[in-house]
Amino acid sequence: MPYCAASWRAAVSAVRCIFLRSRIAQPRKARLSPIEVAKLFGTPTYVYSKAALTESFLAYANACKTYAQGDDGALVCYAMKASSNLAILHLLKELGAGFDIVSGGELERVLAIGGDPKKVIFSGVGKTREEMRLALSHDILCFNVESIPELHRLNEVAGSVGKQARISLRVNPNVDAKTHPYISTGLKENKFGVAFEDALSTYRAAASLPHIHPVGIDCHIGSQLLDDAPLLEALDKLIDLVDALAREGIHLHHLDIGGGIGINYKDDEPVAIAKYVERVFARINQWRLHNHQGKPIKVMFEPGRSIVGNAGILLTEVQYLKHGATKHFAIVDAAMNDLMRPAMYEAWHGVEPVVQHSQPAKTYDIVGPVCESGDWLARSRELSLQEGDLLAILSAGAYGMTMASNYNTRGRAAEVIVDGDQAHLIRKRENPSELFALESILK
Ligand code: LLP
Numbered sequence: 001m002p003y004c005a006a007s008w009r010a011a012v013s014a015v016r017c018i019f020l021r022s023r024i025a026q027p028r029k030a031r032l033s034p035i036e037v038a039k040l041f042g043t044p045t046y047v048y049s050k051a052a053l054t055e056s057f058l059a060y061a062n063a064c065k066t067y068a069q070g071d072d073g074a075l076v077c078y079a080m081k082a083s084s085n086l087a088i089l090h091l092l093k094e095l096g097a098g099f100d101i102v103s104g105g106e107l108e109r110v111l112a113i114g115g116d117p118k119k120v121i122f123s124g125v126g127k128t129r130e131e132m133r134l135a136l137s138h139d140i141l142c143f144n145v146e147s148i149p150e151l152h153r154l155n156e157v158a159g160s161v162g163k164q165a166r167i168s169l170r171v172n173p174n175v176d177a178k179t180h181p182y183i184s185t186g187l188k189e190n191k192f193g194v195a196f197e198d199a200l201s202t203y204r205a206a207a208s209l210p211h212i213h214p215v216g217i218d219c220h221i222g223s224q225l226l227d228d229a230p231l232l233e234a235l236d237k238l239i240d241l242v243d244a245l246a247r248e249g250i251h252l253h254h255l256d257i258g259g260g261i262g263i264n265y266k267d268d269e270p271v272a273i274a275k276y277v278e279r280v281f282a283r284i285n286q287w288r289l290h291n292h293q294g295k296p297i298k299v300m301f302e303p304g305r306s307i308v309g310n311a312g313i314l315l316t317e318v319q320y321l322k323h324g325a326t327k328h329f330a331i332v333d334a335a336m337n338d339l340m341r342p343a344m345y346e347a348w349h350g351v352e353p354v355v356q357h358s359q360p361a362k363t364y365d366i367v368g369p370v371c372e373s374g375d376w377l378a379r380s381r382e383l384s385l386q387e388g389d390l391l392a393i394l395s396a397g398a399y400g401m402t403m404a405s406n407y408n409t410r411g412r413a414a415e416v417i418v419d420g421d422q423a424h425l426i427r428k429r430e431n432p433s434e435l436f437a438l439e440s441i442l443k
């Protein structure tokens with residue numbers, strides 16, 4: 001079956017997957033097709049678009065430049081839990097990104113790409129002493145502290161290494177993010193942050209600790225938010241706290257509104273990044289003029305999904321078509337261990353065949369080879385398929401590879417970045433011997 005450029009192009013543009021954006025822009029120059037990528041690197045493979053990554057990061061950065069007061073008025077700290085391949089981090093660093101990290105391992109990634117620890121904020125509810133020491137030794141910008149015990153531990157660790165830890169408190173504003181319950185984090189019942197009512201007293205306690213320096217305030221209310229109203233509501237609550245703290249003599253330098261802006265998976269209409277940033281600064285700038293005596297405050301963003309989500313697809317090959325009594329299954333070579341989101345959240349990802357066939361479509365569940373009924377990537381999709389077909393699982397750039405596992409001793413997928421008509425392997429496919437290299441047999 002010949003490679004069908006037109007259908008691929010239509011599929012690609014229809015579903016926002018920008019894998020071959022350059023091909024669409026320069027059809028004569030482009031030589032790359034998903035088939036060639038699969039031939040070169042095999043499947044399953046995550047494929048990211050450099051153009052799309054750049055565009056989404058610059059949507060934040062350029063809007064900040066336009067609306068923030070002065071060059072130092074904003075910092076976009078990419079939440080690398082969404083996708084943390086060194087090549088992606090390096091690209092974003094070169095564009096000016098800081099990083100939001102949640103582990104010592106993620107800090108090691110920043111160091112590995114020559115990132116500036118002064119642009120790193122450390123989130124997460126369970127930082128260990130070792131992680132604190134590592135972050136202090138590199139003088140990171142700020143710890144986002146999530147509890148009183150963490151505050152005391154950080155004070156003790158900072159004291160033991162003769163440092164002061166810059167902190168912000170992650171305040172839980174009790175705002176409903178109106179998203180999937182598993183990725184909603186700003187409600188009272190969630191494990192994250194310090195309760196809004198306890199924030200003032202916790203800041204007072206923080207300010208009295210010798211090795212703690214409160215410099216900011218932080219929140220993150222959830223992920224895949226389509227509407228920015230809950231984020232702006234949370235922002236208003238943080239602004240009130242900044243004012244209340246200033247009245248007590250605790251003056252903060254930055255306000256971190258977290259991540260959370262959603263992407264289009266299926267007919268979703270997320271707020272445009274630039275619009276959201278504009279609205280944030282409309283509030284911030286008005287408040288600075290009227291309440292904050294024009295004093296500068298830096299605004300930080302921690303976006304993850306909105307930067308990488310629609311910049312990546314998962315390329316997979318149909319192994320078998322199985323026609324059951326009540327269902328048709330397309331068994332592909334990617335599985336829940338490669339892309340956990342459907343199994344974990346019943347998440348919907350678009351599925352586009354690279355080659356379109358003329359035979360009538362059937363309704364398929366797209367499933368992997370893993371021994372779990374939960375091992376599915378998509379359900380009830382009208383597709384015309386043949387064995388050996390390549391499928392693009394769309395909007396897979398965020399929380400795809402970073403959540404992958406080796407379940408069933410399956411090596412994790414390869415990762416590739418497409419840059420114009422070039423494809424670069426940025427992570428090799430894992431082979432079985434690498435998977436058990438750290439294991440040993442009893443003597
Ligand atoms: N900051 C903090 C403190 C976070 O916990 C997160 C995401 C972010 C920033 C980035 O949020 P984003 O801009 O990506 O929405 N695995 C789930 C998503 C979990 C989000 C965890 N926190 C999924 O696949 O949908």
